[in-house]
Amino acid sequence: MIANSFIRKQRIVLLILTLLILGTMVISLGMGASAVSFDRIIPTLFGHGTFKDEFVLFSIRLPRIIITLLAGMALALSGSILQSITRNDLADPGIIGINSGAGVAIAIFFLYFPIEVGSFVYTLPLVAFLGAITTAILIYIFSYSKKEGLQPVRMILVGVGFQMALSGIMVVLISSSDNRKVDFISKWLAGNIWGADWPFIWALLPWLVVLIPFTLYKANRLNILNLSEPVAVGLGISLQKERIILLVVAVALSASAVSVTGGIAFIGLLSPHIAKALVGPRNQLFIPVSVLIGGLLLLFADTIGRSLLSTASLPAGIIVSLIGAPYFIYLLFKK
Template sequence: MIQPSLLKKQRLLLILFSVLILLTVVIGMGIGDAPLSYNRLIPTLLGQGTFKEEFVLFSIRLPRLIVTLLAGMALALSGAILQGITRNDLADPGIIGINAGAGIAVAIAFLFIPIELGSFVYFIPIVAFVGALLTAILIYLFSYSKTTGLSPVRLVLVGIGFSSALSGAMIVIISSAEREKVDFIANWLAGNIWGADWPFIWAILPWLVILIPFTLYKAHRLNLLGLSEPVAIGVGLSIEKERIVLLLTAVALAASAVSVTGGISFIGLLAPHIAKALVGPRNQLFIPIAILLGGWILVFADTIGHNLIEPNGIPAGIMVAFIGAPYFIYLLLKK
């Protein structure tokens, strides 16, 4: 049974981070190459702005902010699931190579498969999912032992190895490509939010609408997977079946996010850790907070990075890495 005090603390934190997200989004709507006066935001949102104000808000700012928020939520939830099924606090879809698998699949599709512009938005998440899934399966197989089961330490090491190998393969693939396509892939790898338009929101939103409630439904099983295997088996849990189902969920979330934001790491590491520190390790408690935290971190990083240096700013992936890389090293030394 969850203590009432923890539930109360969770509700307060959910309200706090929701307000924080709202404030950051409002700030993001007002700043940029074409500043929008804050006292004109509400009239513009209600359809009472000038053509320029409505174009800047609805065609440039708002889609980017929403895409970034949804992607951050997806990456945070993916990281929380991976940490639960592997019992490894260092697991993150970017660190263990899943994002790299999605990226190389997107690069191959973008360079070599003729795709109609209208179907490109919805095709890319599927391609990313296939690449991420194949990578996750290979990482799982190389990390699994018949005698000891899934080794959490080996999983991280194998994942880092796959990530490096796939990054090298990416360089080979794009070395002979056209300059324009190479520029796009380079921006993708840096974590530059490229899918900043309304169709990309409709491409990523269904994944979250389905998989967030599904993960919360599976939260109790994630708690059991976090225990030792004899305990989980003793209460009747089918460990391998649950791991596979939840691994597919984590892969789908990561792939849907990186297909529109590019290669962003560390969100899935940072958000679950901070959430656990606030409300404890129970998945029912920390996952909702981690989802909001992941969304806010990515929105904050992109808003700062996008407006820091003219003309194109710093990619969100690099801004997140400034925070996440030192934290990853700290956890690596600690664990």
């Protein structure tokens, strides 16, 4: 039973985050290479703008903003799940190699398989999922001990090792490929929001619509998995079954996000930590907050990246890394 005071606090935090997201969206709509004055944004959204303003907002800015928001939410939820099932505050799909596995699968598919324009958008998340789930299974196998079960510290170390190995494979793929296709892979590695069009939104949205409610349904299980293994077993939880199911969910969320945004790390690390600091460690409370924080962080990073330089835009992945890497080092020393 969660006290009413905690629920009220969560609702206030969710309201503030929603307002911050809406404010960031308005700022992001008006900023960039083709600027739209802020006093024209609201009339244009309601169909009273010029052709130029409508084209910039509806064909360029709005789809990019929505896809960035959805991807940030997916990465934050993926990180929240991973930190609970591994009982490790350093778990993040970008740090432990899951995103790299998705990236290698996308690179192989893009470089060596025939691509059909109509189905490419919807095939890409599935390809990313296959690469990510294969990587996650291997990491899980190497991190598991029959005597001690899943070892959280070993999982992080194995994941970092896999990330380095997969990065090497990516370099080999790039060095032996056509220059025109290498440009796409390079942008993906940098965390450039490339899938900024309406079809990519429809490809990503179903994953979140299904998996966010499912994760909230499993929130009590996640609370128990956060406890020690003997306690979890004593409460009647099938540890391996629940971990595998939730690991698949985390991988699916991460893969669907990075398939359209590129290799972005640290969102899944930062968001759960900030959410827990705001509303506490109960999954029912912090997961919705973490989801909104993830969307806000990635949207903020992309807005800054597009506006920082007048001649070019910095990939959102680089901006997030500038924030997340120092925090990751801080956690390493703290833990």
